[in-house]
Amino acid sequence: xxxxxxxxxxxxxxxxxxxxxxxxxxxxxxxxxxxxxxxxxxxxxxxxxxxxxxxxxxxxxxxxxxxxxxxxxxxxxxxxxxxxxxxxxxxxxxxxxxxxxxxxxxxxxxxxxxxxxxxxxxxxxxxxxxxxxxxxxxxxxxxxxxxxxxxxxxxx
Numbered sequence: 001x002x003x004x005x006x007x008x009x010x011x012x013x014x015x016x017x018x019x020x021x022x023x024x025x026x027x028x029x030x031x032x033x034x035x036x037x038x039x040x041x042x043x044x045x046x047x048x049x050x051x052x053x054x055x056x057x058x059x060x061x062x063x064x065x066x067x068x069x070x071x072x073x074x075x076x077x078x079x080x081x082x083x084x085x086x087x088x089x090x091x092x093x094x095x096x097x098x099x100x101x102x103x104x105x106x107x108x109x110x111x112x113x114x115x116x117x118x119x120x121x122x123x124x125x126x127x128x129x130x131x132x133x134x135x136x137x138x139x140x141x142x143x144x145x146x147x148x149x150x151x152x153x154x155x156x
Contacts, residue, residue: 041078045086047154049134057130060123061090061150068094074145084156094147102140127152 047054065075073093080087097105104110106128109121124138127150131138135155143149 039074039076041076041080045079045081045154047086047134053130053133057127057152058088060127061088061152064123064150065090065092065094065148068092069147070094073147076145082153086154088152090150091143091145092147093143093145096142096146096148097140105140106138 062075062077065077069075069092074091075093076089076091078087078089078091080089106124108125110125128138131152136152139151139153141149141151
């Protein structure tokens with residue numbers, strides 16, 4: 001199987017307060033701070049990539065978590081270096097996605113019938129495409145908070 005050619009990207013930092021992704025997280029905290037807590041654990045992590053695309057990836061995951069968490073719920077965002085594989089994890093306290101639907105929600109325009117709030121069904125499709133172009137993988141699982149955990153693992 002031929003590996004996809006990754007686009008030539010510049011080194012960029014995700015998770016730093018002054019970075020574009022940090023600005024996205026700060027904006028979301030400001031918008032939702034009166035509804036429920038957003039907990040953020042962020043280490044500066046360097047990856048080869050396009051900062052604008054990575055910002056969209058982070059925004060889509062955090063916006064989804066916020067949209068699907070109940071008032072008074074909790075959202076956690078972590079960006080950690082790991083053992084040479086930087087990882088972004090977003091946890092929420094929403095209803096989650098059943099295991100049998102987790103692959104399907106990455107398809108364009110797919111929204112579950114019980115999905116709350118507005119949306120076009122493109123957010124996770126965009127997340128996966130951006131991740132793939134950066135040599136990363138996206139995994140959905142059950143969060144310790146009771147909702148969904150979205151993890152993006154970048155290659156070394």
